Amino acid sequence: MNTLDSLIGFFSPVAGLRRVQARRALRVAAAYEAAKPSRLRKNPTDNRSGDLVAEGDVETLRGMARHLEQNHDFAFGILSTLVNNVVGPRGITVEFQPKTLTGEIHDDFAGQMNEAFKQWERRPECTRQFSWAKTQRLLCNTWLRDGEVLLRHLQGSVPGLKHTTGVPYSIECLEPDFLPVDYNDPGQRIVQGVEKSAWGEAKSYWLYDEHPGASLNWRMKRRRHSAGHIEHLKFVRRLHQTRGVSIFAAVMNRLNDIKDYEENERVAAKIASAMVGFIQKGSPDLYEEDEKWTEEGNRTLSIRAGAIYDDLRPGESVGTIQSNRPSGLLTPFLETMQRMAAAGTLASFSSISKNYNGTYSAQRQELVEQWSAYETLSLEFCEEIVEPVVRRWVQMSLLTEVLKLPGDLDPESLLHLDFITPVMPWIDPGREAGADETLLENILASPQQTIRRRGKKPEDVLRQTAAWQKKLKASGITTPTKRPAVPTKQTDSEPESAPESE
Template sequence: MIGELLDRAIAPWAPKAALERMHARSVIMAYEAARPSRTHKAIRETRSADAALQPALQSIREQVRALEENHDLVTGLFDRMDERVVGGPGIAVEPIPLRYDGTVHTAFAEAIKAAWAEWSLKPEASGELTRPQVERLVCRTWLRDGEALAQMLQGSVPGYEHLTSVPFALELLEPDYLPLGYNDFSNGIVQGVERNAWRRVKAYHLLKEHPGNLGSLSFGQSTKRVPAEQMIHIAHRKRIGQNRGVPLLHSVLIRLADIKDYEESERVAARISAALVMYIKKGTPDDFVMPGVGQQQAHRSFNFAPGMVFDNLLPGEEVGTVESNRPSPFLEGFRNGQLKAIAAGARSTYSSVARSYDGTYSAQRQELVEGQLGYDLLQHEFIDYWCRPVYRAWLRMAVMSGHLKLPPDVNPLTLYGAFYQGPVMPWINPVHEATAWELLVKAGFADEAEVARSRQRNPSELKASRTAEIQQNREAGLVFSSDYYHQTYGIKQGNEPTDGNKEPADVDAATRVDGNGNQSGE
C-alpha cells in the first residue's frame, strides 16, 4: 500500500522511475494468489499466534459451548470424539518395567497395575469421577474449548485429604481459570502463562474461582501462581509458539450456525404450510360494499367437512388457499454438502457427523480407514498431553510414598515404561479381519499381543483369562476348538506332558484326535 502511494506521488515527476517500480512490484508478486483483486480479497494474517488469538479466543470458545448446548449435530460430533479418542474404558495403561537383562518384570508390573486400578476409582479431587470419566471429560473440554487444565495434588496438601492410598489427585480446571487477558510482559507473563527467555513454562497464574460462577465477580479477581511442575495443560495448538489452545470447531463455526438458522427457517415454513389457510376473493372492486357509518362488517365463518358441497359464497366471490412449497426440496442436498465441509474441518467423517450410513461397503470402509487416522492422531496427542504425564506423576508419587517398593532387579531407567492403548478401528468384516491377523501371526509379521490390542484387550489380562479358562475346561473334561493342543494330542486330565515332549507318552493311541477333532486309532 505504501509503495503504491509512493508510485503515484513520483509518477508526475519521474514517470520512468515509477514505471520501473511498478514493474518490479509485479515481478515480486508473481503468484496470482498474492494479488488482491475485485474477486480475490487476499486476506492475510501477519500477527503472531498469541496476537491473533487474544481478541478472538473467548468469543470462539463461548460460541462453541453454546452450539454444544443447543445444536444436536455439535453434541453428536463431540460424543463421537469421546468414543473414538478415549472410549468407554478410557486409555488403558500396560506397565512394562524391565529387568537389567531386558526381560519384563511381570510381578512388579502386576503390582503397578493393581495400584493403578485402585487409584482409577477416585483420581480427581472431588471423588465424583472415575479415571475413564475424567479422561472423557478432559478430552471433551480440550476439543470444545481448545484446552483444559489440571492441578496435581501430590503428597501432603493443606486442607485436602486424599481419597486413595497413593497421595496423588487431580483438580480439574476449565480454561476460564487461566485468564486470557492477564499479561505482564516485563515478567514474561502472556495470557496467564509465565515463561522464561527460552519460552519454557515456569508457572501458571490461575484465578481462585471460575469467573462465571454464581455470585462471583468477573473483574478484579485475584490470581495465584502455580509452578508448572504442579500443572497439566493440554492445548489444541495450530501454530508454532501458540500459547493457548484453539477450539477444534474454530473454522466451521459459521457453517454450523448457518445450518442451524436455515433448518429453523425451514421448520417454521413447514409449520406454516401445514396449517390450511384460506381466503375469499371478492371479485371486482364494485362487488365490495363498505359497511355504513356505525356499522361493522358481519363476521362470516364456515364449517367444513370431508366430501361436503359448499354453496354459501356471495355473487362474485371465490375461495383460494395459501400454498407453501416448504420445506424446500434442496434442503437435504445443501445440508449434506455443509456437513461434509464441517466433517473435513473437524477431523471427523461425514457419516459420523450426519449419522448417515447408506453408502456402499467399499465407501464405508474407505471412510472408516481415513477417519481412523484422524482419530488416532488426536488419541496420540491426548496420550502425550494428558495420559503419560498423569501416569508418570502418579507412579513417581506411588514409589516415593512407599506404596510401591521398587525391586532391586528392576532397571530404574525403565520404571516409567508403559504401553498406552485407546480405542482402535472396529472390524467391519470380522471373518476377513480375523483371517488376516491369523496369517500375519503365522508369518511372523505380528504377535498375539498386537492382535489382542486390535480388539482393545489387554494382552496380559487376556492371556491370564485364557489360561484359567483352558485349565477349568480340562479339569471338567471339556474339549473345545479353542484348545487346539487338547484336540490334537487328546490330552485328558492328568496326562499333560511334564518333560517338554511334544506328545505325552502315556496317551492311548486309540483316543488320539486329529486337528479337526476326529479320533484316529491303530
C-alpha cells in the first residue's frame, strides 16, 4: 500500500481496500505463471550484479573445487579430460607464417622463427621448472578448476631474473589467490583487486607479493601492476563480471553427492562381504544345563568348507545374514549422475566415465557435438594466453636482433600465425582417412589443412618425408605402388553394363 492508498483509506477504508485489490489483481494477471511462487516452487531470484554475486562465494567455491580435485577421482578425471582436449599433451603449438613482399610464405625466415621459439619453449616461466607445454596445461587446469588464472610478462632486465635464451622474455604464472577478492576502493574504482577505468577497462591489478596461503606474515604487501603486463583469463557467464568462477560451480553439490553415495555403497559392499552366521534357537524347554559355552557366554561353531553340524539341539538351525550389496541400481544411477555432471562441465560423458558402449554413429555424434565445446575453450585459451605470449616474444626477439628481418619480408606479416590445437580423434581410422583422401582428390582441402587437422606441422612432415625417402633410395628400397582396385564379381542381380559405342 502506497501513500495515496493510505490517505484514501484513512477517509474511506472501503475505497482504499478496493484500490489495493484492483492493483494486485492487475499485477497478478499480467505476470508470467513461471514467476508466481507457490508452495512447491519458491522461485529464488537474485538480480545483483555478477561481481556482487561472486564476491562472497568465489573463494569458497575455489577451495571446494581444489578439495574435489585432490580427493575425488571423478572430479580429477573431469579436469584431466578437459585439459587433454583443450590444450593437449603437447600444448597449443604455433607455426609462424611470415610472407614475402609478393605474398608467398618466407620459408627461410619462418624456419628461423620456429627454431628460435622452440628453444624458448624449453623453460619459459620464471621458476624454470616447466616447459611451455606443461605450463599451458597447468594454466588451463587452474583456469577451469579455480575459475581464473593470471600470467605476468617479464620483459627486458628484471632484478634477480636471468632469461634462459637470448630473447629477454619470460613469464610468471599466478594463481587467483594473488589477486585479493576483498580489496575494493570505490574512490579509485578498484573492484575485487582490479583497478578499472570509467568504462570498465582494467587499468591495473593489485597483486600480493607472495601467495597468501603460504605466508606467515599477516602484513602482506600489495603492489600495483599495470594491466599491460598482466593477462587475466577468467571463466565467466555474466557481462561486466570481474572475477571468474570455477567450472564446477553448477555441479558442485552433485559431485559431492556422487562421492558420498558411491562411498556408502562401497562400505556397504565391504561389510556385506564379511559372512555373518547365526543359530536360530528352538523353544527354551529343549535345552539342558550342560551346554557348551565359551567364557564370553557364546556358543562356538567351527566354520570350514564342507562342514556338517551334528551337534545342533532340537529346533535349532544355522543361517546367514543375506545382503543385497552391491546394489543393482548403482550403475544406472551413477551413469545418470555422471551425464548431468558432464553436461554442466562441458566434458564428454564417454570420456569422463570411461563408458564407450554404443554404435559408431552414436559415438561419432557425441564426439562431433562435444568437440565444439572443446574448440570454444581452446580458442579462448589461445586468445587470452598463447597469442599474447607469442606476440611479446616476437617483439623482444626483434628488439634484441635475435631475429633479423630479411629485405624481402613483409613486416606486417610477422604475426601471421597458425595455432595447432588438439584435433578431434578418429573413431574409425579407415573412414576418416578415406574422407580426407576424397577431399584432397576433389581439391576441397589442401594438404596443409589435412596435416594440421592431425595436430602436425606441414613443414615437419615434409622434412621428415624427404629424409625418409632419401634413406630408402640410399638403401635401394622402393616404395610399393598403389594397387588398382580389383573389380568385384558381378552377381545376377546386377545389370550388365552396356557395350561401349565405337
